[in-house]
Amino acid sequence: xxxxxxxxxxxxxxxxxxxxxxxxxxxxxxxxxxxxxxxxxxxxxxxxxxxxxxxxxxxxxxxxxxxxxxxxxxxxxxxxxxxxxxxxxxxxxxxxxxxxxxxxxxxxxxxxxxxxxxxxxxxxxxxxxxxxxxxxxxxxxxxxxxxxxxxxxxxxxxxxxxxxxxxxxxxxxxxxxxxxxxxxxxxxxxxxxxxxxxxxxxxxxxxxxxxxxxxxxxxxxxxxxxxxxxxxxxxxxxxxxxxxxxxxxxxxxxxxxxxxxxxxxxxxxxxxxxxxxxxxxxxxxxxxxxxxxxxxxxxxxxxxxxxxxxxxxxxxxxxxxxxxxxxxxxxxxxxxxxxxxxxxxxxxxxxxxxxxxxxxxxxxxxxxxxxxxxxxxxxxxxxxxxxxxxxxxxxxxxxxxxxxxxxxxxxxxxxxxxxxxxxxxxxxxxxxxxxxxxxxxxxxxxxxxxxxxxxxx
Amino acid sequence: xxxxxxxxxxxxxxxxxxxxxxxxxxxxxxxxxxxxxxxxxxxxxxxxxxxxxxxxxxxxxxxxxxxxxxxxxxxxxxxxxxxxxxxxxxxxxxxxxxxxxxxxxxxxxxxxxxxxxxxxxxxxxxxxxxxxxxxxxxxxxxxxxxxxxxxxxxxxxxxxxxxxxxxxxxxxxxxxxxxxxxxxxxxxxxxxxxxxxxxxxxxxxxxxxxxxxxxxxxxxxxxxxxxxxxxxxxxxxxxxxxxxxxxxxxxxxxxxxxxxxxxxxxxxxxxxxxxxxxxxxxxxxxxxxxxxxxxxxxxxxxxxxxxxxxxxxxxxxxxxxxxxxxxxxxxxxxxxxxxxxxxxxxxxxxxxxxxxxxxxxxxxxxxxxxxxxxxxxxxxxxxxxxxxxxxxxxxxxxxxxxxxxxxxxxxxxxxxxxxxxxxxxxxxxxxxxxxxxxxxxxxxxxxxxxx
Numbered sequence: 001x002x003x004x005x006x007x008x009x010x011x012x013x014x015x016x017x018x019x020x021x022x023x024x025x026x027x028x029x030x031x032x033x034x035x036x037x038x039x040x041x042x043x044x045x046x047x048x049x050x051x052x053x054x055x056x057x058x059x060x061x062x063x064x065x066x067x068x069x070x071x072x073x074x075x076x077x078x079x080x081x082x083x084x085x086x087x088x089x090x091x092x093x094x095x096x097x098x099x100x101x102x103x104x105x106x107x108x109x110x111x112x113x114x115x116x117x118x119x120x121x122x123x124x125x126x127x128x129x130x131x132x133x134x135x136x137x138x139x140x141x142x143x144x145x146x147x148x149x150x151x152x153x154x155x156x157x158x159x160x161x162x163x164x165x166x167x168x169x170x171x172x173x174x175x176x177x178x179x180x181x182x183x184x185x186x187x188x189x190x191x192x193x194x195x196x197x198x199x200x201x202x203x204x205x206x207x208x209x210x211x212x213x214x215x216x217x218x219x220x221x222x223x224x225x226x227x228x229x230x231x232x233x234x235x236x237x238x239x240x241x242x243x244x245x246x247x248x249x250x251x252x253x254x255x256x257x258x259x260x261x262x263x264x265x266x267x268x269x270x271x272x273x274x275x276x277x278x279x280x281x282x283x284x285x286x287x288x289x290x291x292x293x294x295x296x297x298x299x300x301x302x303x304x305x306x307x308x309x310x311x312x313x314x315x316x317x318x319x320x321x322x323x324x325x326x327x328x329x330x331x332x333x334x335x336x337x338x339x340x341x342x343x344x345x346x347x348x349x350x351x352x353x354x355x356x357x358x359x360x361x362x363x364x365x366x367x368x369x370x371x372x373x374x375x376x377x378x379x380x381x382x383x384x385x386x387x388x389x390x391x392x393x394x395x396x397x398x399x400x401x402x403x404x405x406x407x408x409x410x411x412x413x414x415x416x417x418x419x420x421x422x423x424x425x426x427x428x429x430x431x432x433x434x435x436x437x438x439x440x441x442x443x444x445x446x447x448x449x450x451x452x453x454x455x456x457x
Numbered sequence: 458x459x460x461x462x463x464x465x466x467x468x469x470x471x472x473x474x475x476x477x478x479x480x481x482x483x484x485x486x487x488x489x490x491x492x493x494x495x496x497x498x499x500x501x502x503x504x505x506x507x508x509x510x511x512x513x514x515x516x517x518x519x520x521x522x523x524x525x526x527x528x529x530x531x532x533x534x535x536x537x538x539x540x541x542x543x544x545x546x547x548x549x550x551x552x553x554x555x556x557x558x559x560x561x562x563x564x565x566x567x568x569x570x571x572x573x574x575x576x577x578x579x580x581x582x583x584x585x586x587x588x589x590x591x592x593x594x595x596x597x598x599x600x601x602x603x604x605x606x607x608x609x610x611x612x613x614x615x616x617x618x619x620x621x622x623x624x625x626x627x628x629x630x631x632x633x634x635x636x637x638x639x640x641x642x643x644x645x646x647x648x649x650x651x652x653x654x655x656x657x658x659x660x661x662x663x664x665x666x667x668x669x670x671x672x673x674x675x676x677x678x679x680x681x682x683x684x685x686x687x688x689x690x691x692x693x694x695x696x697x698x699x700x701x702x703x704x705x706x707x708x709x710x711x712x713x714x715x716x717x718x719x720x721x722x723x724x725x726x727x728x729x730x731x732x733x734x735x736x737x738x739x740x741x742x743x744x745x746x747x748x749x750x751x752x753x754x755x756x757x758x759x760x761x762x763x764x765x766x767x768x769x770x771x772x773x774x775x776x777x778x779x780x781x782x783x784x785x786x787x788x789x790x791x792x793x794x795x796x797x798x799x800x801x802x803x804x805x806x807x808x809x810x811x812x813x814x815x816x817x818x819x820x821x822x823x824x825x826x827x828x829x830x831x832x833x834x835x836x837x838x839x840x841x842x843x844x845x846x847x848x849x850x851x852x853x854x855x856x857x858x859x860x861x862x863x864x865x866x867x868x869x870x871x872x873x874x875x876x877x878x879x880x881x882x883x884x885x886x887x888x889x890x891x892x893x894x895x896x897x898x899x900x901x902x903x904x905x906x907x908x
Contacts, residue, residue: 023520047496
């Protein structure tokens with residue numbers, strides 16, 4: 001399908017071909033699904049909501065409920081006030097969530113709908129039942145990317161709901177950023193193992209990784225609760241895992257309630273997990289138990305056992321910035337050579353952070369924000385890699401160039417593992433280690449000459 | 458409609474076969490409902506998507522292009538250009554100052570790089586609201602570059618998905634009548650509303666080749682610009698997905714006098730009827746004889762195996778929720794062929810005639826819904842105790858969560874389900890899902906089986 005791609009880097013000024021990002025609202029919708037009994041609401045045309053739900057469903061293989069303002073020609077001329085008000089009445093009337101998390105779209109942004117005023121008016125007019133909460137985030141599709149939308153909605157959780165009541169609160173806030181439910185579950189397991197009480201926000205485990213129960217629940221048991229959201233402001237500390245998707249909300253919380261935060265990368269790989277565990281240990285004032293030491297030891301042991309196959313292996317890494325930054329570090333720890341490190345998202349911060357990691361060991365690496373997959377393909381065509389690490393959209397390049405692809409990030413539309421097993425923590429690192437080595441060795445076994453085909457590896 | 462909590466405004470859009478009156482439909486979704494519907498852009502994008510040697514450029518912020526990137530299993534026997542994602546990725550400054558320049562530059566770059574046969578340029582919500590004159594850009598580039606650059610007027614808010622179908626038909630119509638028809642024979646047809654999901658167009662084309670009917674153009678499955686250019690030379694249009702293509706069929710009838718027939722290639726009865734219908738119109742006994750032979754041969758080939766599946770599936774209950782209602786008719790009949798009963802049927806975009814016909818067709822007790830949502834669908838499935846759900850991407854996990862078999866009859870089907878061979882595939886797929894050993898372990902079935 002991409003056979004027409006050449007090794008020449010095409011000059012493109014006005015055009016994205018095969019994007020390595022998508023638009024803000026889907027990130028806001030995903031973040032809102034991590035609150036308990038929350039209905040994400042898309043203030044725009046019906047299509048936005050349908051597309052986001054379909055895409056999230058393909059990735060999580062779970063039903064995803066969200067509502068829409070169903071904009072019409074009328075709304076686009078006269079504004080979406082009436083649509084949003086009617087929507088709120090209907091949502092509370094029939095679906096009865098505790099929270100409605102409204103996000104905007106390109107359409108409602110350009111029209112200029114003032115959401116806070118609409119919410120206020122709706123409350124005054126009794127359209128929002130007593131005790132129910134409506135929050136909003138501005139997520140124009142023509143600014144930033146899906147990660148911006150996620151961060152904006154997480155920031156809205158804080159600005160709308162976090163309170164500093166002065167109560168003595170012990171849980172450490174953990175802002176996980178855009179991770180899968182399996183990762184959120186793993187973070188909670190690690191914290192429990194450590195004996196560190198945490199409030200995870202948002203938390204999509206037990207929302208988008210549900211067991212087969214024979215019933216369909218619109219609001220499953222998981223998700224950060226309203227009480228927990230309020231309590232964020234009383235916590236002594238926040239640990240925020242990811243520059244793009246977690247730090248902004250932590251900054252907002254520091255500003256609003258004076259809660260200091262540790263600005264870490266996503267806990268993917270050995271060092272990033274060490275940093276997370278250490279931050280949690282300090283924040284909670286606990287000792288790292290032997291069980292976690294042993295987990296780390298087993299990861300290190302596996303890295304030593306299989307490390308020879310990673311040494312100097314050139315890799316391409318692409319996807320959302322927080323994932324890519326963390327995976328790049330892990331690749332370095334394994335001895336691989338990140339050659340192309342791409343994101344479609346905007347922001348110098350990505351390039352700066354990756355350069356910090358790569359300028360010493362891999363000065364020749366090409367690091368790009370606002371890049372697309374056509375350029376990645378052109379570069380790989382000119383100077384190949386042995387492994388691609390990224391989301392499902394890398395499979396066309398992988399096939400065209402016969403390079404193994406290990407799926408990490410969002411979206412993963414064609415495999416199931418990410419739903420079941422984490423990428424974060426020592427266990428997540430073990431899983432990635434297995435996937436990387438399987439991919440390289442399977443490829444070698446399938447393609448090498450007969451005399452190089454070996455039983456023992 | 459008792460027992461089920463439904464939005465008050467939606468009461469009229471749900472009824473049982475015995476209830477008086479008809480299903481209300483064609484309404485815009487109620488604001489605040491968890492609608493399974495999409496937008497105008499989505500409608501035009503899915504219809505035009507399979508035209509494989511055309512460039513499809515989405516003029517808007519990145520999302521609209523990202524979500525429609527290679528998500529339709531519409532296969533091409535040649536070029537794969539349509540499976541890429543091209544976007545002008547509109548940014549804030551474009552929204553303020555207009556995106557026309559960016560669009561022009563993007564099209565110049567892309568057309569030079571990919572040498573397509575034509576380019577379709579989709580207007581999204583933003584293009585519509587900031588007032589970019591997409592038709593003017595297209596017009597001037599058509600002159601400058603010497604190939605058709607065709608605007609698709611599909612801002613998401615400008616109607617329903619059906620309006621998007623219409624916009625797609627209008628775009629296609631700009632190509633119609635521009636090709637040479639002198640080589641087209643007297644026994645020739647176009648297939649409209651057939652999208653070659655999982656290679657289904659190829660099955661249809663093979664049937665018509667065998668009975669001596671020339672397929673001039675399939676719009677849009679495995680579609681090619683040059684074929685569409687000469688489709689006006691065909692003598693008959695067979696319209697499969699009528700929801701999407703009636704508009705085009707009507708225009709071809711009005712302007713070129715080409716009659717059309719609504720057909721379906723899902724299920725044995727409908728496929729046979731479609732082939733006979735097409736064969737009879739030419740008044741050629743040889744074609745009619747060949748059509749009878751073909752249907753006979755194909756049936757003989759699949760019947761024994763179908764009977765085996767029927768034995769196993771007899772009495773099982775199914776729910777159907779699909780995009781277009783016309784497909785639902787075929788599915789009800791196809792399920793009957795398998796001995797199965799449809800107890801819930803609905804669509805996103807059916808019209809009053811569709812629902813009247815559906816009501817007529819269904820068994821007593823069947824619930825009929827328009828523009829439904831997950832809560833409703835889940836409740837009905839449990840209440841009606843169904844064994845199979847037929848739907849699309851958003852319905853699949855709901856069915857599985859309930860412990861119900863599922864068959865994707867939408868973009869994500871992986872086996873051809875049309876034609877005679879497709880009927881056998883359908884039976885296999887339904888059988889595999891309904892009879893999967895996994896369901897034995899799920900709470901719903903386990904409680905029924907006892908310890």
